[in-house]
Amino acid sequence: MSDDYKKLIYFFTALLFLFFLSVxxxxxxxxxxxxxxxxxxxxxxxxxxxxxxxxFFIALIGGLFSDLSRFSYFGASAMALxxxxxxxxxxxxxxxFTLTSxxxxxxSVMAIVFYRLLQWVINGGAAILSHGAFESFxxxxxxxxxxxxxxxTSASLFIIFKVTENxxxxx
Amino acid sequence: xxxxxxxxxxxxxxxxxxxxxxxxxxxxxxLKHFSGEILRPFEIVISTGRNNFFFWQSAIFNIxxxxxxxxxxxGENLEFYGKIAKLAxxxxxxxxxxxxxxxxxxxxxxxxxxVIGRDYQSNRSFVIDKGTGDGVKNGMIVISKGESAxxxxxxxxxxxxxxxxxxxxxxxxxxxxxxxxxSGLARGLGSDIIFDLIAKDKKPETGELILSSGTDGIWPRGxxxxxxxxxxxxxxxxxxxxxxxxxxxxxxxxxxxxxIK
Numbered sequence: 001m002s003d004d005y006k007k008l009i010y011f012f013t014a015l016l017f018l019f020f021l022s023v024x025x026x027x028x029x030x031x032x033x034x035x036x037x038x039x040x041x042x043x044x045x046x047x048x049x050x051x052x053x054x055x056f057f058i059a060l061i062g063g064l065f066s067d068l069s070r071f072s073y074f075g076a077s078a079m080a081l082x083x084x085x086x087x088x089x090x091x092x093x094x095x096x097f098t099l100t101s102x103x104x105x106x107x108s109v110m111a112i113v114f115y116r117l118l119q120w121v122i123n124g125g126a127a128i129l130s131h132g133a134f135e136s137f138x139x140x141x142x143x144x145x146x147x148x149x150x151x152x153t154s155a156s157l158f159i160i161f162k163v164t165e166n167x168x169x170x171x
Numbered sequence: 172x173x174x175x176x177x178x179x180x181x182x183x184x185x186x187x188x189x190x191x192x193x194x195x196x197x198x199x200x201x202l203k204h205f206s207g208e209i210l211r212p213f214e215i216v217i218s219t220g221r222n223n224f225f226f227w228q229s230a231i232f233n234i235x236x237x238x239x240x241x242x243x244x245x246g247e248n249l250e251f252y253g254k255i256a257k258l259a260x261x262x263x264x265x266x267x268x269x270x271x272x273x274x275x276x277x278x279x280x281x282x283x284x285x286v287i288g289r290d291y292q293s294n295r296s297f298v299i300d301k302g303t304g305d306g307v308k309n310g311m312i313v314i315s316k317g318e319s320a321x322x323x324x325x326x327x328x329x330x331x332x333x334x335x336x337x338x339x340x341x342x343x344x345x346x347x348x349x350x351x352x353x354s355g356l357a358r359g360l361g362s363d364i365i366f367d368l369i370a371k372d373k374k375p376e377t378g379e380l381i382l383s384s385g386t387d388g389i390w391p392r393g394x395x396x397x398x399x400x401x402x403x404x405x406x407x408x409x410x411x412x413x414x415x416x417x418x419x420x421x422x423x424x425x426x427x428x429x430x431i432k
Contacts, residue, residue, distance in 0.1 A: 019209075019210075020213065022210070023210055023213040023214055023217055023288075024217060025291070026210075026214060026288035026289060026298070027213075027214045027217035027218040027221060027287055027288050027289075028217050028218070028220075028221045030288070030289035030290060030291050031218070031221065031286075031289045031422065032221070032225065035291075037291060052176055052179075053179065056179050056180070056183055059183070060183050060186065060187065063187070064190070065206070066291065068203065068206055068207050068210060069210070069214070069288035069289070069290070069296075069297075069298045069333070070290045070291070070295075070296055070333075073191050073194060074190060074191070074194050074199060074203060075187045075188075075189075075190030075191040075194070076191060078183075078186075078187040078190065079184065079187040079188065079191065082180065082183045082184055082187055083184075085180070086176075086180045089176060123340075123361075126191075127340045127341070138362070
């Protein structure tokens with residue numbers, strides 16, 4: 001099989017995988033109290049292992065799929081995730097040169113805080129432009145959800161790196 | 172940062188910006204509805220599985236409290252039998268009086284729908300398993316048991332629809348308090364809801380129910396929005412406001428009713 005066919009198959013498999021992940025996120029994770037975002041975890045993982053193109057791909061496609069079950073501006077989550085990838089790449093290249101447990105934790109904190117901030121800015125900006133109202137800042141930051149998300153996200157990344165410790169992605 | 176990364180970012184940023192700006196274009200709407208229709212059966216299967224999983228998980232971990240609640244409810248049930256008997260008599264009297272006064276009976280037709288998808292860490296919106304194929308249209312009102320206001324149909328697909336809840340920042344309901352009859356506007360803030368535009372000389376009572384007044388022509392009269400939690404009054408503000416405690420926990424509801432007419 002030629003490389004072009006292989007790439008095409010990989011592309012559609014990845015698309016299908018992200019599609020099912022978005023269903024799982026909207027129908028299983030979001031209604032439960034284990035609030036975490038699987039796309040955020042995947043993006044963090046790919047940024048940490050310096051696979052930046054994959055991180056951007058997940059940000060765009062994952063964001064668009066997420067918006068299918070949200071009453072929001074279609075594309076807003078994708079935009080927030082794309083910005084987030086850029087921020088994380090900059091942090092990875094300028095601050096976190098090596099991948100240690102500390103850097104995994106700090107990048108997770110950064111990702112969660114910036115993602116919420118970007119969501120607030122994009123959704124709030126759109127709300128102000130369309131009907132002059134804004135969404136409260138505290139809604140995005142002062143809830144137990146942020147703590148749970150932080151714990152689950154960093155724990156998931158530690159598990160992923162532990163599982164792959166014999167592979168090239170070793171902390 | 173390499174030039175290549177920045178170019179990729181720029182291209183993807185422009186794509187997402189284009190998608191946002193062309194939100195109402197035919198191509199994007201078609202894409203959204205088409206993808207939504209494909210998602211729907213999977214969402215139904217996963218949400219049903221999730222509901223069963225959490226039901227049994229809750230049953231196992233809360234067996235003691237379930238037993239205690241069962242004993243308490245059995246006692247309460249006996250009390251209610253007596254009340255139901257009295258209520259039946261009152262209902263008969265009520266219908267007779269209505270006939271005499273030529274008053275039409277308030278009747279709404281509803282359709283049961285299951286919640287199959289939710290927004291991430293917020294109660295701003297959710298997806299239900301009924302769409303235009305079942306008679307659902309944009310703008311229809313969604314309520315829960317006890318005629319509590321939940322939201323409106325914001326985006327009806329053929330087999331599923333998105334519901335914008337009353338917590339969304341775009342939600343506005345003209346409302347009135349149940350006992351003091353203070354009118355105002357129930358406005359969503361994303362996470363909370365406030366009772367706004369209350370006349371300076373009027374103050375609702377803490378704990379009293381806030382109902383939709385029906386004067387906006389959108390929300391039917393008498394739907395329960397919530398209770399007055401805290402009244403805020405300041406000399407330098409034109410109106411009084413009050414925080415509302417909503418009566419329904421939107422994150423916990425699995426079934427809702429769509430008002431068809």
